[in-house]
Amino acid sequence: MPQRGGELPPSKRPKLASAAAPFGSSFRRAMLVMPPPAPGGGKRQPPPASGVESQRRSLPIFQARGTLLGQLRSLDRAILIGETGSGKTTQIPQYLYEGGIGRQGVIAVTQPRRVAAISLATRVSDEKKTELGKLVGYTVRFEDLTSDETKIKFLTDGMLLREAIGDPLLHKYSVVVLDEAHERTIHTDVLFGVVKAAQKKRKDLGKLPLKVIVMSATMDVDQFSQYFNGAPVLYLEGRQHPIQIFYAKQPQSDYLQAALVTIFQIHQETPSSQDILVFLTGQEEIEAMTKTCRDIAKHLPDGCAPMVVMPLYASLPYSQQFRVFQAAPKGYRKVILSTNIAETSITIAGIKYVVDTGMVKAKKYTPESGLEVLAVQRVSKAQAWQRAGRAGREDSGLCYRLYTEDEFEKFDKMTVPEIQRCNLASVMLHLLALRIPNILTFDFMSKPSPEAIQAAIEQLALLGAVERKDDQLILTALGRKMAAFPLEPKFSKTILLSPRFHCSEEILTIVSLLSVDSVLYNPPSRRDEVQTVRKKFISSEGDHITLLNIYRAFKNISGNREWCKENFVNGRNMMLVSDIRAQLRDICLKLSIPLESSRSDTGNIRRCLAYSLFMNTAELQPDGTYATTDTHQPVAIHPSSVLFHCKPACVTYNELLHTNKCYMRDLCVVDADWLYDAAPEYFRRKLRAAKN
């Protein structure tokens, strides 16, 4: 059997001459289920040369402008449903502004992603023929292109949430539009409750009313409406092209094999100008599949078009990600093998075929153990539709589902909202900072489990961020400072502890380094090379000090690009680390936290990490394995760690990642005594619990 993620042995490769004909015999044609095309044959009308105004008028939403304005003027909350291409995101804010709605304040439009906020602001400000940052602007982390004149402001949902911590009633806004609500990001979910509370409070206090508009694709409608006290739902027509769906006739035991056969079946039977997008689950799997496809493509029968195969996942350097937007050379077929990054975040033109394995790698959170499990699992129906929709961006498309229609019917209807899959420590801290009266009964649209809420509160109590007083949870002075940082609470705590160990400058660097994806670039094909050049940075004290060494070297050569390339350092992420570090340092200065460097003394840095991450520690067992200090959960050192081949007696780690095994990631060698000094009561309690 081919191993998951491994290359398929020759015997398992599809025989192309007598291929297994996935959509000839083993695929079943299904009904058209995507929304029908808009009137006008579903073809996108080319924008008339006469300019922006007529282009705006040609959008489907324009027909409804008068009605919409009338409704939105009188309603203080509304749910707006519209498919991709309806023009709702660019037009609604302008209609409101042009209709004089909410002119006393700013109209905020939230987006789950930064690129969306920026590109939408750019487009709308173009349409208004104004300079970006004047009437129309945007705010994302590290970039604030707004001014006193700004009346329409696009921002990430996380950014609005952060603003709310400083001003829970959102005084400067007259309208808040929560866009892409169906994505149910953790930030949007918290904002639902925040804007609902702000709206009520402002009404009670007789302040400027706050209008709330929730915009979503066609999902979850009833839930949204119900949550906002029966807010009216307004429907908008979209402009999606028809997509034919094909299901596998038989359940597929090996979705990689099935994907491979399907790719080459399509390739052999259809014009090579039509590109294929394949949804897979992870980097390793995609790299292996890329290699296999390229190998097979080399030995295609005569008359078969050549193929360019491109991997696509978030940790790929930008330059390689951009390649997927380039057209393949003439006569070549483009095949993109992607994670779910292509589901929503990246839109590629020219995709005619989507191959959907029906699998996704996603995080699950178990509050009892505090473990985040990263597991390959079935997608939801909503995700499957989203994937299929990627084939119909410009013209009609086809989607091959590598699962049967019966299997599909058993998929969950919706993806479980992020807020029910995460550690809630940050969210709970933010709710407290927002002065929510009782966070235990906070009005979530989808309530997280009581266990998850309790686990988060316990973690915050352990960090000294909250206290129980007369059955009430209150934020401590330390907790209020922690909420000021855009970090996980445990990392805010590390920074706040660092002055005691005279190493705040180094801790700022380390925490910043841990805030980005990874500053290390590890192309699988050049592993030996990577290991050789990395040797000079490696510290036997662990990953934190190693990263610190790399950052210092990067600063010494002032971020030279050539140096990054030679040392397999991700320069983009390194620049981001610098930005984050500057931001965290500013916050420290505002909070009057003394900044000091420990210079060459790394012992202090490790002590500081031990004192703040004492709940994330593991000790070497007599049999050579590791177990966590608190619950004796068996764990292992992640192969990416510089300590992978070492056996230190005691380590702290930043996180546990449960995949095939339970891995500790980003480790630091510490002294067990430090831990007991840091939290004697905690370890006594855990020890008692273990004995019982």
Added chain:
DNA sequence: AGACCGAGG
């Protein structure tokens, strides 16, 4: 003895 879905501040 051997590996990292995707956003966000």
